[in-house]
Amino acid sequence: MNLRDLRYLLAVVEHEHFGRAAKACGVSQPTLSVQIRKLEDLIGVTLFERSSKTAAPTEACLRLIGHARAAVSAAEAIIATARNLRDPLSGRFRLGIIPTLAPYLLPLVFAPLRQALPQLDLEPWEDQTSALLERLRAHELDAVLLATDEDGPDLVSLPLFAEPFLAALPPDHPLAGRPEILETDLARDILVLADGHCLRDQTVEACGGDAALSGPLRAASLPTLLNMVAAGYGTTLIPGLAAGAAQDAGIVLRPLSTRAGRTVRIAWRAHYPRRAAVEAVGEVIAARLKGFAQGAAGGMV
Amino acid sequence: MNLRDLRYLLAVVEHEHFGRAAKACGVSQPTLSVQIRKLEDLIGVTLFERSSKTAAPTEACLRLIGHARAAVSAAEAIIATARNLRDPLSGRFRLGIIPTLAPYLLPLVFAPLRQALPQLDLEPWEDQTSALLERLRAHELDAVLLATDEDGPDLVSLPLFAEPFLAALPPDHPLAGRPEILETDLARDILVLADGHCLRDQTVEACGGDAALSGPLRAASLPTLLNMVAAGYGTTLIPGLAAGAAQDAGIVLRPLSTRAGRTVRIAWRAHYPRRAAVEAVGEVIAARLKGFAQGAAGGMV
DNA sequence: GCAGGTTCATAGGCATAGCCTATCACGGCC
DNA sequence: GGCCGTGATAGGCTATGCCTATGAACCTGC
Numbered sequence: 001m002n003l004r005d006l007r008y009l010l011a012v013v014e015h016e017h018f019g020r021a022a023k024a025c026g027v028s029q030p031t032l033s034v035q036i037r038k039l040e041d042l043i044g045v046t047l048f049e050r051s052s053k054t055a056a057p058t059e060a061c062l063r064l065i066g067h068a069r070a071a072v073s074a075a076e077a078i079i080a081t082a083r084n085l086r087d088p089l090s091g092r093f094r095l096g097i098i099p100t101l102a103p104y105l106l107p108l109v110f111a112p113l114r115q116a117l118p119q120l121d122l123e124p125w126e127d128q129t130s131a132l133l134e135r136l137r138a139h140e141l142d143a144v145l146l147a148t149d150e151d152g153p154d155l156v157s158l159p160l161f162a163e164p165f166l167a168a169l170p171p172d173h174p175l176a177g178r179p180e181i182l183e184t185d186l187a188r189d190i191l192v193l194a195d196g197h198c199l200r201d202q203t204v205e206a207c208g209g210d211a212a213l214s215g216p217l218r219a220a221s222l223p224t225l226l227n228m229v230a231a232g233y234g235t236t237l238i239p240g241l242a243a244g245a246a247q248d249a250g251i252v253l254r255p256l257s258t259r260a261g262r263t264v265r266i267a268w269r270a271h272y273p274r275r276a277a278v279e280a281v282g283e284v285i286a287a288r289l290k291g292f293a294q295g296a297a298g299g300m301v
Numbered sequence: 302m303n304l305r306d307l308r309y310l311l312a313v314v315e316h317e318h319f320g321r322a323a324k325a326c327g328v329s330q331p332t333l334s335v336q337i338r339k340l341e342d343l344i345g346v347t348l349f350e351r352s353s354k355t356a357a358p359t360e361a362c363l364r365l366i367g368h369a370r371a372a373v374s375a376a377e378a379i380i381a382t383a384r385n386l387r388d389p390l391s392g393r394f395r396l397g398i399i400p401t402l403a404p405y406l407l408p409l410v411f412a413p414l415r416q417a418l419p420q421l422d423l424e425p426w427e428d429q430t431s432a433l434l435e436r437l438r439a440h441e442l443d444a445v446l447l448a449t450d451e452d453g454p455d456l457v458s459l460p461l462f463a464e465p466f467l468a469a470l471p472p473d474h475p476l477a478g479r480p481e482i483l484e485t486d487l488a489r490d491i492l493v494l495a496d497g498h499c500l501r502d503q504t505v506e507a508c509g510g511d512a513a514l515s516g517p518l519r520a521a522s523l524p525t526l527l528n529m530v531a532a533g534y535g536t537t538l539i540p541g542l543a544a545g546a547a548q549d550a551g552i553v554l555r556p557l558s559t560r561a562g563r564t565v566r567i568a569w570r571a572h573y574p575r576r577a578a579v580e581a582v583g584e585v586i587a588a589r590l591k592g593f594a595q596g597a598a599g600g601m602v
Numbered sequence: 603g604c605a606g607g608t609t610c611a612t613a614g615g616c617a618t619a620g621c622c623t624a625t626c627a628c629g630g631c632c
Numbered sequence: 633g634g635c636c637g638t639g640a641t642a643g644g645c646t647a648t649g650c651c652t653a654t655g656a657a658c659c660t661g662c
Contacts, residue, residue, distance in 0.1 A: 001376050003304050004649090018610060031650055033611060043383035046574035049440070051455070052609045052658040056440050058574060059393060060386040064379050071375035075302050077368040082344035085361040092360060139350070139357050153629085154352070273347035273359060305620090319639060332621055334639060339619095353629040353638045454658085 003075050005039045006068040008032050012048060013057045013065050088274040090119030095281065096132035096144035097124055100199040100222050101264060104241035105145070109285050116284045120277065128196040136269065143268040143278045145285075147239075148198050157267035158282050161289035164240045164261035165206065169252045170232040180257040183207045189234040193225055194218040199262075203237045206260050226251060240292065264289075304376050306340045307369040309333050313349060314358045314366050389575040391420030396582065397433035397445035398425055401500040401523050402565060405542035406446070410586050417585045421578060429497040437570065444569040444579045446586075448540070449499045458568035459583050462590035464541045465562035466507065470553045471533040481558040484508050490535040494526055495519040500563075504538045507561050527552060541593065565590075 011021035012032065022032040040047050047061040057065070085091060097105065106124060113122055125132070125141060132144040133151055151157065167181035175181055187207040193200040195218070219225035222242060229236050230249045238246055239262065243253055266282040268275070312322035313333065323333040341348050348362040358366070386392060398406065407425060414423055426433070426442060433445040434452055452458065468482035476482055488508040494501040496519070520526035523543060530537050531550040539547055540563065544554055567583040569576070 001304060001379070003302060003372070006376075006379075019608095027649090028651060029610075030612080030652085035649080037611085043380060044387045045383045049570070049572050049574055050610060051570075051572045055610080060383070063386060064382055067375045067378040067382060071304070071372045071379070074368045074372035074375060075304075075307075078302070078307075078365050078372070079344060081365055081368060082346045082361070085364060086345045269350065269352075271350050271352045273350055320637095328620090329622060330639075331623085331641075334641090336620080338640085351639060356639075 001039070001042060003072060005035050006072050008035050009039060009047065009061075009068055010065060010072065012036060012055055013061065016054050016056055018050075018055055087119060088276040089117055089280055090121075092121045092123060093143070093274075093277055093281065094123045094125055094141045096135060096141045097126055098129055098132065098145065098147060098198060099126055100193070100197060100239055101145060101147065101241065102126045103223075104239070104245065105264075105285070108241075109288050112288050113281065113284050117277075117280055120281070122281075129198050130196065133267075136267070139269075142272065142274065143266050143281065146198070146265050146267055147202070147262040149263075151267055154270055155267050156270050157265040158279070159263050159265050160282055160286045161292055162261055162263050163292070164259060165202070165237040165256055166240060166243060166246075167254045167256055168226065168229050168236045168238045168246050169254065170229060170235070171250065171252050172232065173235060173252065175235070175254075176252045178254060181254045182257050183237070183260060186235045186237070191219065191225060191228055191234040191236045193222065194220050199237075199239065202262055206237060206256075206258075302340070302343060304373060306336050307373050309336050310340060310348065310362075310369055311366060311373065313337060313356055314362065317355050317357055319356055388420060389577040390418055390581055391422075393422045393424060394444070394575075394578055394582065395424045395426055395442045397436060397442045398427055399430055399433065399446065399448060399499060400427055401494070401498060401540055402446060402448060402542065403427045404524075405540070405546065406565075406586070409542075410589050413585050413589050414582065418578075418581055421582070423582075430499050431497065434568075437568070440570075443573065443575065444567050444582065447499070447566050447568055448503070448563040450564075452568055455571055456568050457571050458566040459580065460564050460566050461583055461587045462593055463562055463564050464593070465560060466503070466538040466557055467541060467544060467547075468555045468557055469527065469530050469537045469539045469547050470555065471530060471536070472551065472553050473533065474536060474553065476536070476555070477553045479555060482555045483558050484538070484561060487536045487538070492520065492526060492529055492535040492537045494523065495521050500538075500540065503563055507538060507557075507559075 008021070008025055008027075011024050012018060015021040015024065018032050018036075019029045022029040025032065036047060043064075045060045045064070046058055047064070048055040049058055102124065110122075113120070125135070127135070129146055129148055132141065132146070133155070135141045136144050137154065145160075146157070147163070167175070167183070167186055169176045169181075175185060183206045190203065190207055192203050199222070219228060222238070223245065225236055226238070226242070226246050226249045228234070229246075230251050237256075237260075238253070246253055266278060266285070268278045272278065309322070309326055309328075312325050313319060316322040316325065319333050319337075320330045323330040326333065337348060344365075346361045346365070347359055348365070349356040350359055403425065411423075414421070426436070428436070430447055430449055433442065433447070434456070436442045437445050438455065446461075447458070448464070468476070468484070468487055470477045470482075476486060484507045491504065491508055493504050500523070520529060523539070524546065526537055527539070527543070527547050527550045529535070530547075531552050538557075538561075539554070547554055567579060567586070569579045573579065
């Protein structure tokens with residue numbers, strides 16, 4: 001059976017006349033006659049009582065056309081729905097973001113994204129890098145924002161902006177008077193995040209290995225870590241976008257003499273079909289953060 | 302768009318794998334790939350994210366498959382419904398019957414019809430010949446039972462049984478003593494039905510023209526006419542099947558010396574597709590009435 | 603009663619859509 | 633690097649759907 005046949009059927013039911021129905025369908029009358037006959041043979045039911053005057057739908061035909069109408073309109077609904085879905089810059093877009101980035105980046109980019117991509121229904125999802133990559137590979141996310149470097153050949157990514165690290169010190173810390181800090185000087189009393197946070201590993205690496213990181217404290221989140229630093233438990237490195245929050249907590253920030261930092265990327269599956277959406281989102285974020293790397297040293301965005 | 306394509310689409314959604322979906326559809330994998338690709342081109346939406354591992358439905362695809370399922374199941378409903386409608390001996394059957402026949406014939410044939418054609422949903426419709434033919438031609442009836450001879454080339458008919466006329470007399474009528482009656486002897490005080498009843502015209506004709514039919518009374522129905530005869534207003538001819546009712550009314554019945562009568566036929570449109578149903582109904586009625594012409598002279602069925 | 607205009611059905615020819623097999627291209631995995 | 637898996641592509645065949653032309657049945661009007 002064919003949707004075309006059902007359209008023919010409905011046309012003949014409507015016109016009760018093969019010739020006029022054929023004209024309405026844009027085909028010749030013989031075409032319609034043959035196709036209707038085939039349909040009758042297929043379903044084993046005579047659909048029309050033909051005479052030299054007219055083609056009257058049989059009782060059986062009238063019982064069937066409800067279903068025929070349903071099939072045809074469902075097909076039309078597919079076309080109509082597809083038309084709305086056609087724009088890759090519209091629809092749901094599930095974006096994974098790491099926890100050390102989300103609370104500081106989202107407030108900056110939410111409004112610009114809404115303005116630049118009004119049809120895109122952005123759904124942020126916050127989790128650590130490995131969990132995000134798992135969800136991305138499972139098609140549960142459309143793209144992720146990461147601060148790490150590699151994720152495998154099945155994914156591709158685009159760098160968005162560079163984010164410098166800053167030394168975060170309690171106000172009364174011995175190093176607080178210096179204009180810049182050397183990371184290795186922090187190692188003595190540095191505090192880090194819990195396992196799984198990429199920022200933890202980057203902090204450890206910047207400070208020259210994990211030898212000194214023996215403290216019992218592993219902050220579950222960056223805000224907690226900032227509070228601990230403010231309370232004088234130790235020092236840490238923070239990503240530049242968190243500078244505002246750190247200063248609000250009463251923490252002294254100093255640039256690193258090495259200018260160490262991390263690069264934030266947007267990553268997605270290599271086969272993901274809405275690449276245009278990913279790139280548009282990335283572009284808006286990159287534009288909003290343009291020049292951030294320079295300005296961030298002063299603690300501003 | 303084609304229902305086949307939608308079936309392919311649903312199969313790939315279900316299996317998330319072109320090869321297995323192809324096997325499920327009974328076609329080759331390239332066939333499926335090409336058709337899905339065409340569908341994507343047609344609706345302008347990427348339906349699957351292909352990789353070397355699997356074919357994952359896109360968000361847009363998942364929004365569309367509801368409609369696709371609706372279309373496919375509507376098509377299947379057509380097939381299923383058609384299967385039930387396929388038997389011409391099932392379904393509604395609207396049978397028109399003339400008023401001088403309906404009340405006497407229906408009680409005889411209703412049970413046999415129910416038994417012989419249990420799937421046939423018989424709907425009797427009582428009206429005079431011309432109205433019945435009009436409804437029949439308008440496809441509002443499937444067949445009609447008539448006692449006249451001709452109805453035009455667009456209709457065909459089949460004789461079912463012969464029904465003799467009987468002379469109906471008040472018990473105290475001068476002719477009541479005779480064993481048989483000559484129709485022309487009835488003409489003096491004969492009563493007839495209202496215009497439109499075929500029995501009226503047949504009575505007039507049997508009694509030798511309308512010369513004597515000057516009475517003001519034109520009974521609207523046969524039971525009324527019987528009551529008038531029983532009350533001594535005059536005589537009449539009745540169809541054999543009404544013998545029982547006439548005797549119950551206290552009327553004397555006598556055979557006609559000419560053995561005049563009428564033939565009851567079933568008629569239907571020449572193009573009517575359920576000829577088998579018409580013939581089956583006719584056959585049951587004819588079988589029930591077999592031998593009636595002989596027995597009817599004695600007032601029995 | 604027969605010509606002319608309906609109706610739908612049929613026949614023959616043509617284009618193409620759909621299918622198959624064979625093969626390619628890519629990626630993952632020993 | 634070879635091997636298996638995935639889906640995509642190419643070429644050839646067939647069936648199907650379409651057209652025009654024609655036929656058969658029927659009505660209508662002269």
